[in-house]
Amino acid sequence: MRVVSFVNHLEFEFEGNINKNAICLGDVDNDAQNELVVGNENGLLAIFKGENPKPVRVGNDLGMISAIAVGDLFNSGRNVLVVVTGCGYCYIYDFEDDHLGETPEKKVLQPIHAQRIPANVKVMLIGDVNGDGFSEMVVALTDRVVRTYRWVNCGDVIGGKPYGKLIGLNKWELADQIGSITFNNCPDGTPSLLVAQPGGTYFTLRVQPVGQDNEIDPFDENMPELLTKMSLDYEPLASARLRNPNIHTEICGNIRLGKMRPSSYGSEGDMPDHVKAVRSNSDGGEVTTYEISSNFGSSQARSSTDTDEGSAYEICCNIRSGRAESGSDADGGAGEAFGYALATLDGTLTLLNNGKIQWNLQVDHQLFAVCKLDVTGNGRDEVIACAWDGNTYIVCHNTDCVRYTFPEPVNAFVAGHYGLNGKQVPCLVYATFNNRIYLYHDITLPHIVTKTIAEVLKKEPKYHQLLEKLNISAQDTAKLKELNHFLLYGRLQ
Numbered sequence: 001m002r003v004v005s006f007v008n009h010l011e012f013e014f015e016g017n018i019n020k021n022a023i024c025l026g027d028v029d030n031d032a033q034n035e036l037v038v039g040n041e042n043g044l045l046a047i048f049k050g051e052n053p054k055p056v057r058v059g060n061d062l063g064m065i066s067a068i069a070v071g072d073l074f075n076s077g078r079n080v081l082v083v084v085t086g087c088g089y090c091y092i093y094d095f096e097d098d099h100l101g102e103t104p105e106k107k108v109l110q111p112i113h114a115q116r117i118p119a120n121v122k123v124m125l126i127g128d129v130n131g132d133g134f135s136e137m138v139v140a141l142t143d144r145v146v147r148t149y150r151w152v153n154c155g156d157v158i159g160g161k162p163y164g165k166l167i168g169l170n171k172w173e174l175a176d177q178i179g180s181i182t183f184n185n186c187p188d189g190t191p192s193l194l195v196a197q198p199g200g201t202y203f204t205l206r207v208q209p210v211g212q213d214n215e216i217d218p219f220d221e222n223m224p225e226l227l228t229k230m231s232l233d234y235e236p237l238a239s240a241r242l243r244n245p246n247i248h249t250e251i252c253g254n255i256r257l258g259k260m261r262p263s264s265y266g267s268e269g270d271m272p273d274h275v276k277a278v279r280s281n282s283d284g285g286e287v288t289t290y291e292i293s294s295n296f297g298s299s300q301a302r303s304s305t306d307t308d309e310g311s312a313y314e315i316c317c318n319i320r321s322g323r324a325e326s327g328s329d330a331d332g333g334a335g336e337a338f339g340y341a342l343a344t345l346d347g348t349l350t351l352l353n354n355g356k357i358q359w360n361l362q363v364d365h366q367l368f369a370v371c372k373l374d375v376t377g378n379g380r381d382e383v384i385a386c387a388w389d390g391n392t393y394i395v396c397h398n399t400d401c402v403r404y405t406f407p408e409p410v411n412a413f414v415a416g417h418y419g420l421n422g423k424q425v426p427c428l429v430y431a432t433f434n435n436r437i438y439l440y441h442d443i444t445l446p447h448i449v450t451k452t453i454a455e456v457l458k459k460e461p462k463y464h465q466l467l468e469k470l471n472i473s474a475q476d477t478a479k480l481k482e483l484n485h486f487l488l489y490g491r492l493q
Contacts, residue, residue: 002402002450004394006428008442010420012048014055015435016040018412019066020369021123021180023431025416026070028081029095033419036429037081038412038437039065045083045109048437049100050420056100059109063087067139071126073151074162075134082126082137083111088119090166115166118147123180130207131190137166138193140181146172146195146205170207182253184340187354196249200344204233248345248368255341255372255381257397341383343370349385349395359399365391371415373426375445382448384428386413392428396448408432454480 022039028047029035036048043062046055063085073080073092081093091111098107120142129136129148137149148171153164172195179196186192186206193205339353345368349361365387372381375394383395390406392413412431417424420441427441457463464474472479 004402004404004445006404006440006443008440010051010053010439010441012036012053012055012437012439013435014038014040014044014046014431014437016042016044018431019064019122020412021067022065023412023414023429024068024070025414025418025427025429026081027079027419028070028093029098029100030078031099031101031419032424033101033422034417034424035100036418036437036439037068037070038431039068039083041065043085047081047100047109057098057107057109059083059091059093059111062091063089066121067124069124069126069137072135073126073137074153075151076162082124084117084121084124084139086120088116088121090115090117094162112162113164117149117166118145122178125181125183127183127191129183129191129193136169138181140178140195142177144174144176144178146170146174146178146181146193148207172203172205174203179249180251182251182340184253194251194253194340196251196342198249199245199247200249200342200348201234201236202249202251202342206233244346250343250368250370252370252372253340255339255383256374257339257380341370341372343367343385347387349383349393351383351395351397351399358397361393361395361399361401363387363391363393365389367393368410369413371413373415373417373428375426375443376447377444384415386410386430390430394445394448398449400449402445402448404428406430406438408434454484 018038018040024037025034026037027034028037033049037045038048039045039059039062041064043060043065045059045062045065045068047057048054049056062083064087065083066086067084069082070079071082072078073082074094078094078096081095083091083093085091092113093109094112117139118141121139122142123140125138126135127138128134129138134150137151138146139149140146148169149166150169151162151164152167153162174195174197176197179198181193181195184192184194184204186204190206195203195205197203339351339358341349341351343349345366347363347365347367349363349367349370351358363385366389367385367387370383370385373384374381375384376382376396380397383393385393385395386406388410390408390410392404392406393401394404395401408430409432410430411433414429416427416429418427418429418439418441419425420427425441426443427439428443430438430440432438458474467474470483472483474480
């Protein structure tokens with residue numbers, strides 16, 4: 001495992017304890033540049049933009065902020081900011097007439113809509129959950145409940161702003177505590193929700209669009225909650241039974257991957273000396289585990305294939321891979337595959353595609369957050385997992401991994417894109433216990449896979465031209481090895 005060092009960063013000052021879901025990267029003012037939005041348990045909400053170390057907008061006395069999301073909740077083609085507190089208040093902010101970049105002064109935020117919803121919300125998403133083309137708000141509560149809401153306009157516009165209400169559409173009550181939730185596309189292309197359960201298991205929730213016959217009056221307080229047709233599938237992973245059934249599980253989504261393979265080693269004969277293969281049988285079939293010896297690093301990389309089962313993990317869903325080979329199981333006949341990655345607090349990270357485990361990675365740190373981000377610029381997303389002590393793992397689709405060690409314990413973590421100098425740059429955001437938020441924006445890596453100097457030189461046209469002048473074939477491995485040894489050390493072998 002390679003170790004990388006990130007240096008260039010922005011430092012924001014923000015006091016108070018932050019819920020791990022109360023930090024968000026999103027375009028709140030619709031200028032195609034993402035901002036950083038963060039809230040604390042004392043009811044302070046702040047929006048940071050560009051290189052300004054101070055927040056450009058603040059909100060006060062909101063209550064214990066537990067979740068923040070940015071999305072097109074009004075289905076008007078514009079993003080809004082949604083803030084939910086632990087006591088059940090939902091605040092909606094619209095920045096259509098408030099351009100954050102025009103003035104450096106700090107202004108107080110005023111919501112355009114406030115509404116009571118059930119208390120104890122811990123995580124929130126905004127997106128199309130039922131495939132009808134309209135966005136819904138999905139929340140998960142600490143009392144094992146998942147709910148979906150739709151914004152319904154009353155028909156009038158007051159002060160140029162939408163006037164309406166959030167209406168409950170669906171409700172599920174699950175058996176165990178919810179880690180978090182994420183959107184996930186099914187093999188047939190329809191959207192669904194994945195809900196993480198303790199021990200690495202999860203539920204798949206599917207709902208159907210609300211028909212015209214189901215329209216209700218949003219201001220009829222006596223109208224019961226609308227429950228549309230929906231399905232719920234429990235998907236236990238067999239090897240999770242070997243682990244703590246109460247281990248915490250988290251979810252993230254929409255990770256794009258290229259062509260996937262079971263592991264970075266084609267066969268046991270291709271494995272280096274520090275790796276050994278262990279075969280065992282599980283309920284789902286044969287599992288091949290690749291274990292890295294302890295003297296090679298602090299982590300163990302394990303790849304499981306030919307099974308639908310895995311360990312207890314944090315779930316990171318909607319892993320979109322590139323166009324797969326014709327006839328493969330990965331594309332499901334649609335040409336583009338979807339999958340999900342999982343991680344748990346015991347340090348296990350895994351990748352699944354259509355319910356089949358592609359690989360497992362075991363580390364020695366407690367992973368509490370998992371995100372997706374393209375750090376190589378090749379159009380594929382890497383899985384990024386962060387531990388409480390600041391250790392961050394960036395893993396590509398074939399288990400090649402790099403590690404960055406943030407020097408402080410972490411209160412909250414998020415990865416995504418941030419608007420800086422007119423561009424959207426990939427970044428890692430760490431909220432610490434010392435009232436500071438660090439945003440690392442220079443994190444682009446040329447590659448995740450370890451490459452030798454010979455592999456790098458073979459891609460250089462000038463290198464081949466020089467070889468021709470020396471009458472050395474690019475396929476003559478012995479000659480190339482002798483040449484490289486002479487150029488590096490000044491002597492022949």
